[in-house]
Amino acid sequence: MGTVGGGTFNVLQRNAAEIARRAGRGIDVAQIATRHPNPACNIGVTPTTDDVFEVVNNPEIDIVVELIGGYTLAKDVVMGAIANGKHVVTANKALIAVHGNEIFAAASEKGVMVAFEASVAGGIPIIKALREGLAANQIDWVAGIINGTGNFILTEMRDKGRTFEDVLAEAQALGYAEADPTFDVEGIDAAHKLTILASIAFGIPLQFDKAYTEGITKLTTADVNYAEALGYRIKHLGVARRTGDGVELRVHPTLIPADRLLANVNGVMNAVMVNGDAVGSTLYYGAGAGAEPTASAVVADIIDVVRTLTTDPNNRVPHLAFQADALSDLPVLSVEDVETAYYLRLQAKDRPGVLAKVATILSERGINIESIMQKEAEEQDGLVPIILLTHRVLERDMNVAIAALEALDDIAGPLMRVRVEQLN
């Protein structure tokens, strides 16, 4: 009964009448497993236990709500509840992204549901939109801001010219970022969520280990400003795209045109764009974390499960949107096989001819330059930043070009590379 558990309890209590008017029956909390009572909750006479397996084995309980987090105890709770024939609602993105295939197989075997709306983008009903609302479509791509901490940091860097390190320290002080911020700023949390979105968008098994994950720790305020000058914003996106060869599954900083709605999602807010062949582009925006926004999704799942208690288990919305025996073996592509446009920043020694050499290296590899900025005024230690936007190119070809650029005597240190997406 931590943050989300407390929020879930409070929403169920506060909106009990409203929820019963919708669901057609009351939903009672039968038992709470918790080590410490949550001071934000008035649990009244609700029975508690400090042994979570008492809940798992409680014959009075229809639905076990797992809000522990992590892969170990949470997994035992979820698998135990399924084994006991109970439905499960969870907010645990890491558990679903890493062990979801095993969990859903066990659940299907037992004819129970495992609902996980709260695992991606908090209160935004994006799982429902993808699995049900857009079920008529072949989904072409999904792109989202699905980590609030990262978006808060990038928003502050842009709005106030602050450095990454400075904003991260504040985010930690405000409680947005964990003491160990690796999961947030290195993109692991976003990759968990993207893995789930990609599976339900394309009907493929969960394959977190194949996601390409790049964080925002190397971005400088200068990059944010150069992007702005070029008409773009930098966002930390999860992108899943279906191509003729397979599925792209990648989390990385991304330049997107400043006039896109997604570019204007600021602070800790989340948003997910989904493009389908019939509907075109759609977008879903809201709070991606927090006690009550997450509880909103947990409780919606509970209501959904209550509604399906009287359904035929073979005629429910499948866990991964597609029937378990109809998943696709479309491979997840290596990031080297991904084609995007690029933003490149080089530190050039201020000699005549360096621009020509750079252009030649790119052009010899078939990489076309979309625009170029040379910032003489920002010369520092004899180095002048050159900023390039390229047309679309395969990542493996760009890697070769970057190695050649970095080998030039006229270029100091490693260059900065950020992928560019138009998101039309």
Next chain:
Amino acid sequence: MGTVGGGTFNVLQRNAAEIARRAGRGIDVAQIATRHPNPACNIGVTPTTDDVFEVVNNPEIDIVVELIGGYTLAKDVVMGAIANGKHVVTANKALIAVHGNEIFAAASEKGVMVAFEASVAGGIPIIKALREGLAANQIDWVAGIINGTGNFILTEMRDKGRTFEDVLAEAQALGYAEADPTFDVEGIDAAHKLTILASIAFGIPLQFDKAYTEGITKLTTADVNYAEALGYRIKHLGVARRTGDGVELRVHPTLIPADRLLANVNGVMNAVMVNGDAVGSTLYYGAGAGAEPTASAVVADIIDVVRTLTTDPNNRVPHLAFQADALSDLPVLSVEDVETAYYLRLQAKDRPGVLAKVATILSERGINIESIMQKEAEEQDGLVPIILLTHRVLERDMNVAIAALEALDDIAGPLMRVRVEQLN
């Protein structure tokens, strides 16, 4: 088999395999009622008829999809299908907004579903988000851009400085606007959709006749520009809000802060914001019209209905989100009881002291001025525009103040009044 019917047929055919992988079974078009074959469709061997009641009475058919539009034949088809025990999917906002209470009562009696996702905001799964995804929340308000034609006109007026009449003529030529554009530009179409959204948000019967409806025909390019200078955009919004006294249900031009996502929804696109007590503010964006975006919602509804063919009719998602016997009698408020901030534009005869008189009239009625602009440079025919933003005030009080302002000798002609919403 017009625009949406053709789109629905084509999506069902093109994505048949994808849909079957999701739904766990194929979905066949058993019969089409149409007077003229749609040239965009290859209907192959699908049986057709020019008598729509052949479909209604066809014993092979489980689900009747009504894509005729209007209140007359469409109503007979829907009521006939229900009487025959068939489920119904419809995209008909006018029919649902005006006759929905009667239709849903008949459907509940017969234990069949009437699904209407496509009736609001085309391909955006906003009905599903409100009825199911946010079911844990007490919904506080809904505000949306739910008429693409109106938004296209306002976007062009702002981006290109064009007049209302000029853009309307183009929208008609492009096919965005009907030859008789009344439903779009006077807000009737938006009021149909808002009526539906309000019912499922608050659990009240459909009450289209109580919606306040004001169009965009009086807006000038100058108003659009003044709003911009004040940091706002003008959008034609449908707003439904729950207050202590009842429900506000109103469609009118609205100033919203330029940095809100909703202010940045341009062209023919739609978006709906929903604010719930647990989730906070969320937003849903996409194409609000067009053959395939609308078909996306129609087909999603068909899949939903197919899934519930084996459910207990008493344990489904209720038509208006709340159980039919648990609807609220919360009254729809008169627009005079609505409190908003206001944008006012007056044409002042350029005499000393007019500003003081205006300020006095407002202040005597307890109306506080947030900001004021006097555009001396734009004097025309001896008249100077004065633009005011007020704090929040009851509409009935503002009406009295406006009458007093218009009675001033120093003010020429009627003043322009646009409501202002912050949408936090």
